[in-house]
Amino acid sequence: MTSKQSGLLAGIAAALALVLAGCGADPTATPTSVPTATPPPQAAATPTPDEAALFQAEWDALIAAAQEEGELTMVFGGAAGRNFREIAEAFGERFGIEVTVATGGGTAGAQRIMAEQATGRYLVDLMFGGSGVAITTMAPAGALAPIGELFIHPEVTDLSLWYNGRHWYTDAEQKFVFAFAATARPENLGMRYNTDLVTQDDIDAMNSVFDYLDPKWKGKIVSRSPLHGDVAFFTQYVHPDIGTEWIDRFVSPDLDVTFSDDNRFMVDGVAKGKFALGISIGGAGRDLDSLGTLGAPVKALVKEFKEGGGLSASASSDVFHAPINPPHPNATKLWVNWWLTKEGQTIMHTMATELPDPTLRVDVTDWGKTDEKARRVEGKDYLFFDAQPETIAKNKEAFDYGVSAFEAARR
Numbered sequence: 001m002t003s004k005q006s007g008l009l010a011g012i013a014a015a016l017a018l019v020l021a022g023c024g025a026d027p028t029a030t031p032t033s034v035p036t037a038t039p040p041p042q043a044a045a046t047p048t049p050d051e052a053a054l055f056q057a058e059w060d061a062l063i064a065a066a067q068e069e070g071e072l073t074m075v076f077g078g079a080a081g082r083n084f085r086e087i088a089e090a091f092g093e094r095f096g097i098e099v100t101v102a103t104g105g106g107t108a109g110a111q112r113i114m115a116e117q118a119t120g121r122y123l124v125d126l127m128f129g130g131s132g133v134a135i136t137t138m139a140p141a142g143a144l145a146p147i148g149e150l151f152i153h154p155e156v157t158d159l160s161l162w163y164n165g166r167h168w169y170t171d172a173e174q175k176f177v178f179a180f181a182a183t184a185r186p187e188n189l190g191m192r193y194n195t196d197l198v199t200q201d202d203i204d205a206m207n208s209v210f211d212y213l214d215p216k217w218k219g220k221i222v223s224r225s226p227l228h229g230d231v232a233f234f235t236q237y238v239h240p241d242i243g244t245e246w247i248d249r250f251v252s253p254d255l256d257v258t259f260s261d262d263n264r265f266m267v268d269g270v271a272k273g274k275f276a277l278g279i280s281i282g283g284a285g286r287d288l289d290s291l292g293t294l295g296a297p298v299k300a301l302v303k304e305f306k307e308g309g310g311l312s313a314s315a316s317s318d319v320f321h322a323p324i325n326p327p328h329p330n331a332t333k334l335w336v337n338w339w340l341t342k343e344g345q346t347i348m349h350t351m352a353t354e355l356p357d358p359t360l361r362v363d364v365t366d367w368g369k370t371d372e373k374a375r376r377v378e379g380k381d382y383l384f385f386d387a388q389p390e391t392i393a394k395n396k397e398a399f400d401y402g403v404s405a406f407e408a409a410r411r
Contacts, residue, residue, distance in 0.1 A: 047154060055154060062152070062337075063095060065330035072099045072331040073125050075113065077106025078283045078316035080128035083352040090351065091338065097331050106130040106316050113323050114143050122325035125332040130283075130316040131170040131386060132228075134177045135395055138321065144176040145322045153337040161342075163360040163376070168387040170319055172395070177321045179313035179387055180340060181348070181357040183374045187307040187383065189235065189280050192288045195297045197276040208306045209242055212279055213249050218256050220276040222269050225259040226251065226402035232280055234314075237398035238391040239383075241307045244401060250279075251406045259406070263287065271296045283315065289371075290354060302373050310383040311376070318357050 047055070066072075072092070076084055081103030092099035102109065106129035113124050114137070127134075138144050148167070151157050159165050168179040189209055197220070205211065212221070224232040236242045236250075250257060258275065260266055266284040269275040271291050278284065285300065292298045313319055320339075326332045338344045345359040349368030358370045367375060376382070385391045 055152070058152060062330060062334055066328070066334040067096050069328040069331050070096075070098060071328050072097050072335060073102075073123060073327065074099065074335075075102045075104075075109040075124055075127040075129060076316070077104065077109045077127070077129035079286055079354070080316040083317050083354050083356055084128065084348070086353060087347055087351050090347070091335060095334065095338075097334075107133045110134065110138055114138065114141060117143055117323070117325075122323065122327055124323050125326040125328050126320055126322055126335060128316050128320045131177055131179075131314040131319050134319070134321050135171045135392070136399060138323075139171050139173065139176045143323060145324045145326075146175040147178040147320075147322055147336070148175055150322065150333045150336045151340075152333070153341055155341045156337055161361055161363050163362055168313065168360055168384075170313055170386045170392060172389060172392045174389055177319050179319045179360060180345065181318045181359050182311040182313040182376075182384070182386070183315075183318075183357045184311055184376045184380075184382060185309065185374065186302065186304045187235070187239065187310045188301050188303065188305050190282075190285050190312075191301040192270055192278040192281065192285050192298055193301060194270050194273050194276050195299055196273055203301065203303065206301070206303065206305075209236075210246060212277065213246070213255060215255075217277060218254070219258075221255065221257045221279055222266050222275040222277070222281065223250075223257050223259055223279045224266075224282050225261050226399075226406040227259075228261050232282075232399075233402040234395060234398045235310070235312075235385055236280075237401055238385050238394050239307060244405070247402060247405050248409075251402075251409045253409060267291070271298050273297075286315075286354065300373075308383060309380065310385065311387075313357075313360075313384075313386045315357065317352075 074088065076088075081101070085101055085103070088099045088101050091097070109127060109129050110133040113127065116123055134144065147169075155161060159167065162168070163182075168182075169175060169177055170179050171177040187209070189212075191212070193203075226232050233247050236247055237244065249255065258269070263282070263284040266278055266281045267287045270278045270288055278288065281288075288296075288298045289300055292300075322332065322336070339348075340361075342361060342363050345361050345364050346366050346368070348356050348359065349364065349366055349370055352369055355369055355371045355374075358367065358375045
């Protein structure tokens with residue numbers, strides 16, 4: 001046992017002794033209502049004063065131990081780096097912890113962490129880096145620790161406070177990549193378009209993702225490459241109404257799609273009119289949305305398609321994961337539990353620099369800077385392929401199919 005672990009245990013023991021000495025023999029609280037998801041699970045019982053006091057003692061001891069460590073090191077990839085840096089600074093000021101944040105691409109961050117682990121160095125506590133590389137590379141390599149083992153806060157462990165009464169993960173094992181937020185949207189593959197090149201008549205004529213395959217769009221589409229580090233065609237592959245036929249036609253030279261792994265190239269291409277449509281462009285879509293608010297001739301397609309509606313939690317600002325052997329385990333646990341409380345998720349909505357995705361908590365009522373079009377509609381059913389075990393298990397299969405189809409079309 002390390003000195004820090006011993007200090008944490010001693011702190012908890014001392015705090016518990018003080019709390020229990022002041023508790024009555026039978027202090028039963030009157031139950032209160034708990035916000036529920038749809039469909040509502042059975043509400044959890046309101047903690048008794050004893051339970052609340054015991055948790056408070058544990059929480060206070062955790063804060064003290066985290067402050068003794070004094071540091072927290074996180075990697076924020078992609079949108080998380082733009083959205084959450086100021087929140088990390090606010091967390092550090094509140095709890096008296098120096099927070100170090102490295103930003104950049106999620107794939108590069110994951111590769112850095114795995115390279116360090118290979119040499120016996122464990123320098124990162126937490127990573128917000130998107131689902132793709134985490135589930136296809138980091139988790140299979142044993143580079144990640146189970147997130148649920150860190151949960152202690154009653155607001156986090158109470159499943160009735162989460163969408164559909166459960167915690168959501170985007171890895172097949174359902175324990176490594178935790179989804180705390182998700183975008184609700186029509187299943188149109190996140191299409192963005194240049195308003196100078198696409199008319200309202202064009203938009204009115206689009207009622208299915210198969211309409212993107214119309215020869216009129218030949219040479220006018222940009223998309224992420226199937227060779228990208230994450231699963232570029234995952235949704236298309238697992239969706240019962242899209243599938244491999246769509247992928248084969250999309251990657252065919254007949255449609256002449258330009259494929260890229262460069263977000264800047266995709267953003268500039270659509271915004272400056274080199275391409276009319278951006279389809280499955282990942283984080284580049286958010287950058288185009290931001291440009292649109294500044295007056296650029298770009299829009300996101302917001303229209304119900306025959307393929308239905310879905311939730312997506314694949315972005316770096318929707319999920320996080322914990323590398324094994326964190327250098328600051330108590331600060332790590334403190335961040336995880338604070339971040340997932342109602343307070344933490346409300347701060348995410350209100351303090352994020354850009355447009356954060358809506359939390360998967362059901363008790364957060366301040367939508368803050370979230371995009372109204374991305375919010376869940378109460379009572380509406382959504383496909384959530386990112387977090388369904390039976391579809392998540394097809395991640396590698398989807399990636400392999402996209403690569404093989406792409407390469408076969410270019411032989």
